[in-house]
Amino acid sequence: MNSNNGQSRSTxxxxxxxxxxxxxxxxxxxxxxxxxxxxxxxxxxLALTARLTRRQVVAPSPWDVVVTALATHQLSRLVARNPVTSPLRAPFTRFQGTQGPAELKEEVRGEGAKRTIGELLTCPFCTGMWVVTALSGGYVFAPRATRLAASGLAALAGSDFLHYVRAKLN
Structure with a gap:
């Protein structure tokens, strides 16, 4: 050990x-x-590419913010919890069972970068940051296609909400 607060040289x-x-x-x-x-x-x-290609960056309308929020929520849940996307998470997680309708419970495994990727892929809050960044970039580089995709995901979020309401009423 060296004299640096008991810190080992190999640490x-x-x-x-x-x-x-x-x-x-x-x-x-x-x-x-x-x-x-x-x-x-x-x-x-993304920012440098937008600047170099002279893309026009337009402030989003309040409606765009609402649709993007719903789309981000929906896509981050799909990535982090949906059974169909489990092959994306499988190298970094261990199946634990189900956790609510159409959602899986998984335990992150591994260490270092593998663990970090597992935590990013299983946490809808963490995944949401990457999703909203991708959508924001999409609004700059392909606004019409991004609006269409975001609207579809927002509609799916609304549909899922209605499924939950109906299930509670039955």
Whole structure:
């Protein structure tokens, strides 16, 4: 050990911080840092591409915000919980059973980047950030197609809500 607060020479500063942050559990702080880097790089690439191609960026209307919110909710739930999308999550998760109508319960497995990807793919809140960024980029580069896709997902969210209401009434 060196004199740097008992930190071993083989321990990286990030591992040291992760142990201090969550001493009683394996916490993928490095994986999260990597995911943040990929996200920031993606947003930067979208912004630079929009600028270089002189895309017009128009402020969304309140209606666009509502439709995008519903679409983001719906697509993030489809990615994170739907049985049909389980092959996307399977390399990073372990099936635990069902969790509500048309939703699965899965446990994240692995460590490092594998664990981080599993957590991103099983968390609708985490997935939602990536979905809304993709939709926002779509509004810049392909607004008509993105509006159509977002409207379809928003309608599906409304349909799912009605299914839940009907199930409660029966």
């Amino acid at each position: 990286s500063p990030l591992e040291h911080v992760a142990r201090q942050y969550a001493p009683d559990q394996e916490f993928p702080l490095g994986g999260y840092l990597g995911a943040m880097g990929v996200y920031a790089g993606s947003v930067t690439a």
